[in-house]
Amino acid sequence: MGKVDDCLAWLLPRRCVLCLAPSGRHAVCAGCWPELPWLQPGCPGCGVPLSASTPPGSCIRCRRGRQAPLRIRAALAYTWPVDRLVTGAKFHRQLHYAQALGELLAAAVGSVTATDDHPDLLLPVPLHRSRLAERGYNQALEIATPLAAALGLPLAPELCRRVRHTPGQTGLSARARRRNLRGAFALCDTCAGMHIAIVDDVVTTGSTAMALARVLLAAGAARVDVWAAARTL
Numbered sequence: 001m002g003k004v005d006d007c008l009a010w011l012l013p014r015r016c017v018l019c020l021a022p023s024g025r026h027a028v029c030a031g032c033w034p035e036l037p038w039l040q041p042g043c044p045g046c047g048v049p050l051s052a053s054t055p056p057g058s059c060i061r062c063r064r065g066r067q068a069p070l071r072i073r074a075a076l077a078y079t080w081p082v083d084r085l086v087t088g089a090k091f092h093r094q095l096h097y098a099q100a101l102g103e104l105l106a107a108a109v110g111s112v113t114a115t116d117d118h119p120d121l122l123l124p125v126p127l128h129r130s131r132l133a134e135r136g137y138n139q140a141l142e143i144a145t146p147l148a149a150a151l152g153l154p155l156a157p158e159l160c161r162r163v164r165h166t167p168g169q170t171g172l173s174a175r176a177r178r179r180n181l182r183g184a185f186a187l188c189d190t191c192a193g194m195h196i197a198i199v200d201d202v203v204t205t206g207s208t209a210m211a212l213a214r215v216l217l218a219a220g221a222a223r224v225d226v227w228a229a230a231r232t233l
């Protein structure tokens with residue numbers, strides 16, 4: 001944040017997206033911030049929190065962990081009040097909620113990721129153009145924009161397109177989700193040798209991120225991480 005931002009924050013303090021108290025330069029006030037359901041970095045395979053007694057590589061959710069093809073980092077548990085922020089951002093045009101989620105994700109990722117471990121670019125999960133036309137915006141891009149700004153990382157929303165309109169994933173089994181997503185994404189540019197972080201609002205089974213990651217890895221990406229504002233537990 002520069003001096004101009006500091007002055008603006010002093011003149012026009014923001015309001016906490018949760019309780020509407022003045023929150024300075026932040027999306028969430030100092031009172032609400034520690035009350036959020038923050039997730040500690042968990043299993044690198046699926047992001048699920050690991051207890052101290054879980055041996056490495058034996059996560060109960062994904063039974064991998066050690067050599068996972070992609071590493072998922074989710075900032076917050078998808079419980080109250082995060083669910084309200086996510087659904088507001090996704091379905092009710094509450095773009096300041098998406099902005100808040102991006103800032104919260106930046107705080108979570110920035111606190112544990114060394115700068116030299118940062119990805120080369122951020123790729124928000126693309127929406128199919130018909131879904132984009134219907135919604136008017138891509139919530140993953142709205143989350144990734146403040147995240148990229150906070151961490152000083154390039155944003156590459158045009159790297160990949162969603163070429164197949166996939167029906168909603170809710171209620172489908174993991175296997176049905178995978179089938180549903182086959183051929184959903186197409187690469188528009190080269191990504192060989194790059195370290196890419198996919199940005200999404202919520203990770204549930206990870207199947208969407210996995211489908212996108214497969215396309216990137218097949219095109220020679222060196223490493224793919226998934227950074228999600230929230231994950232279901």
Ligand SMILES: [Zn+2]
Binds near residue numbers: 020
């Ligand atoms: Zn608050």
